[in-house]
Amino acid sequence: MGSARLAYEETFDCVQCGYCLPACPTYITMEKETHSPRGRINLVKMAAEGNITFSELEGPINLCLGCRACEVVCPTNVQYGKILESAKEVLLEEKGRRSFFQEFVFGKVFPNKKLLRAAGAGISIYQKFGMQQVARKTKAITLLPEPMRSFEAILPETQGIGKRAKFYPAAADHPVYKIGYFTGCMMDAMFSSINTKAIKLLQAAGCEVTVLDEQTCCGALQSHSGHTKVTKELAKRNVAAFEAYDLDYMVNSIGGCGAMLVEYDQLFSEEDGKWKERAEKFSRKNVDISVILSELELPFKHEINKVVTYQPSCHLSNVQKRTEEPVKLLKSTPGIQYVELPHQHMCCGSAGIYNLINYEASMDILDEKMKHVGALKRKPDMMITTNPGCHLQMKLGVEREGQTDEIEVVHLVELLAVSCGIDT
Amino acid sequence: MMDEVLGQIRNIIKEQKRILTDKADLYSYSYDASFGVHLPDIVVQPKSAQEVTHIMKLANKHLIPVYPRGQGTSLSGGPLPVKGGIVLDFSKWDDKLEIDREDMVAIVSPGVLTSNINDAAMEQGFIYPPDPSSSHVSTIGGNLAENSGGPRGLKYGVTKDYVIGLEVVTPEGEIIRTGGRTVKNVTGYDLTKLIVGSEGTLGIITEATLRLYPKPQGNQTLMAVFDEMADSGKAITNILSAGILPAKLELMDNASITAVEAYEPLGLPTDAEALILIELDGHPAAIADESERVRQVCEAADAKEVIIAANEQEAENLWKARKLVSPAIVREKPTKISEDATVPRSKIPAMFQRLKEIKEKYQVDLVVFGHAGDGNLHPNIIADKRDKDEMQRVEQAVEGIFQAAIELGGTLSGEHGIGTLKAPFMEMELGEVGLDMMKRIKQSWDPNHILNPGKIFPEPGQKLVLSDG
Missing domain, CATH: 3.30.43.10 (Uridine Diphospho-n-acetylenolpyruvylglucosamine Reductase, domain 2)
Structure with a gap:
């Protein structure tokens, strides 16, 4: 046994009422209690008590999306995220360092901007690192040719990051807020123009924006796969970077990273000395861009006469608890006709790199999601997202349904930028 | 083998x-x-x-x-x-959910979620009234087996009042049909009602025909706050004897009010002994008149405050207090023992007194809320099942609750069922012969005792056990 331990005590908070079942995407698609939140919590408890082995626990844990929709509906506030991550950490430790690929990508590539950009400024981290070959050699990840082909087909044109300024003054004389902008790794590598548009929107709304040189990867993917030590190191670097500036908020446009950032405080305990307090302060200051923009006035210029629906990012809704702000922004955009997606709070199946590791399971969930899109009485022209992972997944969903020409997948920031006449 | x-x-x-x-x-x-x-x-x-x-x-x-x-x-x-x-x-067998407008019935597979039946009925202008609080999770098959109730039980009755036909697989593996699609049916023994509430010990329900009601045109929510528990009891009795039958009539005691307020401040009166929540439904003109009369009755019973929700949003806010009881009371300790002993309405004040004594005698954290209108209180004990000493006291307190309910002319279980937990107390309520008659029914339906054995009927020497050992 190593230092990692299952969150056994936390499992007792579950009264097994089952209220989480209808909210769980994998319970719906995989059709058994084993793949439900209540089932997984019980299995963690059973593993901690020695009734089942860690390898028997592994499948149900690895097939969890980590969308945390269960936490929102739980009547007794079970900390599912904590229980899940503890299981991931223990399983990783039990398996030893067999997953060279994950270690390498999470420990070295993501946190290193230069490496990530050098990798081809895009999903090319998958393509150009020869993920398939690595995966085959290490047998770390079951990567089928199909997911590779699927995602290649919908990848955006690689966007060079180009030269981005470090400081963007406010449009007005006195900045409403002094903002530090968090770029993220995948986001900046694949959708750097969204980041640039986001910064310009903040500027236009009266904020001054600093892009912190010292920032690094948020650590979400590392944390979700049990690499807690790496995550903590990354968190410390981001906290320290933030502290070096005088900022009102740290803002990001990435639902998944944002969720990690607002939970940094949970990575540290009293044993970490001052870090707990520093992380708490940092977490409180981190918000999604929709929070700031919906509070301020945007200089809308163009009407966008489209029927628009929105697939919320689970981590924005369920962890950051920001459900109203993006919708408020959508509804305030001139010309937009907003239609609510049925079962919008069900995950799309992207879930970090879940769709690459568990491709088929992810596609079952995506098909379910696309059924809901298909059930809309008014056909949408646009599908709005608030996280790059969801963005790619929804693009794939639209493509799989043969609707690429009818439904455009757009990040909320892109939509707002068009309406405000912001062009990078 | x-x-x-x-x-x-x-x-x-x-x-x-x-x-x-x-x-x-x-x-x-x-x-x-x-x-x-x-x-x-x-x-x-x-x-x-x-x-x-x-x-x-x-x-x-x-x-x-x-x-x-x-x-x-x-x-x-x-x-x-x-x-x-x-x-x-059976949770994956949910392919059939048909609403028949003319016969005003729903035909359903056993795995259909109960709230989905009500949703489908509402689309056609009907309701399926039984509304256990788990109806968005629980299957109709489970509801039928346990004869589930719910807040609307006061006015509309419980699951058994809505089942008119079943397809059942007998314990010996034969398919039978009971009842039919008509409200009136006296052909032979009423096997439908025998199966409903038999807790899956007499047969397996594979399809059900359920009655629907017309959807009420409107509803109105009120909250009344009392300094004395006895006054709230008086108000409940007087509302009903005034000829008003609310759809729901729920009560929260001081312990649940303070727990909710500490959990999420809603502005509830934490010094109040009790509050009642009332939902009236029916024709808008009728409920407008009734809500005024409910207000008068409550004030006459010394309510210190009566709030009438001005709109749906306000009604939702009032009900929020009741919804938050569960999460609020498990904050200190995680184990919740939810009892549903039920007494005749007139005995509610006496039951409250007995519960207070039990709480003090066994030193347990007892909270009372629930469907006061039909005497189906939910005394909940909050504990930590890892604390063996505490759990022993809880077991004694639960026995005390059962004893009190039966002595007051009530029953062990209003809507949760007997299962394993309450089996040891069956004879206390039914007597030796009463229980034996039930055993004979079981014996004739399931001669090999293979369907859900270990439920309802106590094993020799079986005692209440609330631990997972």
Whole structure:
């Protein structure tokens, strides 16, 4: 046994009422209690008590999306995220360092901007690192040719990051807020123009924006796969970077990273000395861009006469608890006709790199999601997202349904930028 | 032997993924929302009455226990496989949900979620009234087996009042139909009502015909706050004797009010002894008149405040207090023992007194809320099941609650069922002969005792156990 331990005590908070079942995407698609939140919590408890082995626990844990929709509906506030991550950490430790690929990508590539950009400024981290070959050699990840082909087909044109300024003054004389902008790794590598548009929107709304040189990867993917030590190191670097500036908020446009950032405080305990307090302060200051923009006035210029629906990012809704702000922004955009997606709070199946590791399971969930899109009485022209992972997944969903020409997948920031006449 | 049985089950069930034998799977069907972990040998997810008959015949041949299960929300141990064997998970069999406008009935598969029936009925201008608080999770099959109630029970009755026909697989594996599509039906014994509430011990429900009601045109929510518990009791009695029948009439005691307020400040009066929440439904003109009369009755019973919701949003806010009771009371300690002992309405004040004495005598954290209008209080004890000493006191307190309910002319269970938890107290309520008559019914329907054995009837020397050991 190593230092990692299952969150056994936390499992007792579950009264097994089952209220989480209808909210769980994998319970719906995989059709058994084993793949439900209540089932997984019980299995963690059973593993901690020695009734089942860690390898028997592994499948149900690895097939969890980590969308945390269960936490929102739980009547007794079970900390599912904590229980899940503890299981991931223990399983990783039990398996030893067999997953060279994950270690390498999470420990070295993501946190290193230069490496990530050098990798081809895009999903090319998958393509150009020869993920398939690595995966085959290490047998770390079951990567089928199909997911590779699927995602290649919908990848955006690689966007060079180009030269981005470090400081963007406010449009007005006195900045409403002094903002530090968090770029993220995948986001900046694949959708750097969204980041640039986001910064310009903040500027236009009266904020001054600093892009912190010292920032690094948020650590979400590392944390979700049990690499807690790496995550903590990354968190410390981001906290320290933030502290070096005088900022009102740290803002990001990435639902998944944002969720990690607002939970940094949970990575540290009293044993970490001052870090707990520093992380708490940092977490409180981190918000999604929709929070700031919906509070301020945007200089809308163009009407966008489209029927628009929105697939919320689970981590924005369920962890950051920001459900109203993006919708408020959508509804305030001139010309937009907003239609609510049925079962919008069900995950799309992207879930970090879940769709690459568990491709088929992810596609079952995506098909379910696309059924809901298909059930809309008014056909949408646009599908709005608030996280790059969801963005790619929804693009794939639209493509799989043969609707690429009818439904455009757009990040909320892109939509707002068009309406405000912001062009990078 | 189990291997041979499994081989034959594989011939019965076409899709092999509906047969579960992995250890992680078996542990996932070893519990419900009550207490105890009991491992089955096999879990099967049937999707037709034919599959169920074959499995029952097989189980009879090999004398293997069979445990029907919905989504495992039972608070009394209904689906627990206490003697191992086969769990039949019906939650995936939800393909039929038909609303017949002319006959005003719904025809449903056993795995359909109860709230989905009501939603489908509402689209056609009807309601399916039984509304257990778990209705968005629980299956209709489970509701039928346990004869579930809910807040609307006061006005509309409970599950059994809405079932007029069933398709049932008998314990020996034959398919029968009981009742039909008519409200009136006196042809022979009423087997429909016998099966409903039999907790899955007499037959397996594979389809049900349910009555629907016209959807009420409007509703109105009120909240009344009292300094004295006795006054709230008086108000409840007087509302009903004034000829007003609310759809819901819920009560929260001081412990639940303060717990909710500490959990999420809603501006509730934490110094109040009790508050009642009332929902009236019907024609808008009628409920406008009734809500005014309810206000007068409450004020005459010394309510210190009566709030009438001005709109839907306000009504929702008032009900929020009741909804937050559960999360609020488990903040200090995680284990919630939810009892549903029920007394005649007139005995509510006496029951409150008895509960207060039990709380003091056994030093337990007892909170009372629930469906006061029909005497179905929910005394909840909050504890920590890791604390053995505390759990012993809880077990004694629970026994005390049962005793009190029966002495006041009430019953062990209003809506949760007997299952494993309350079996030891059956004779206390029914007497030796009363219980024996029930056993004879069981014996004649299930001669090999293979359908949900270990439930309702106590094993020799069985005692209340609230631990997972």
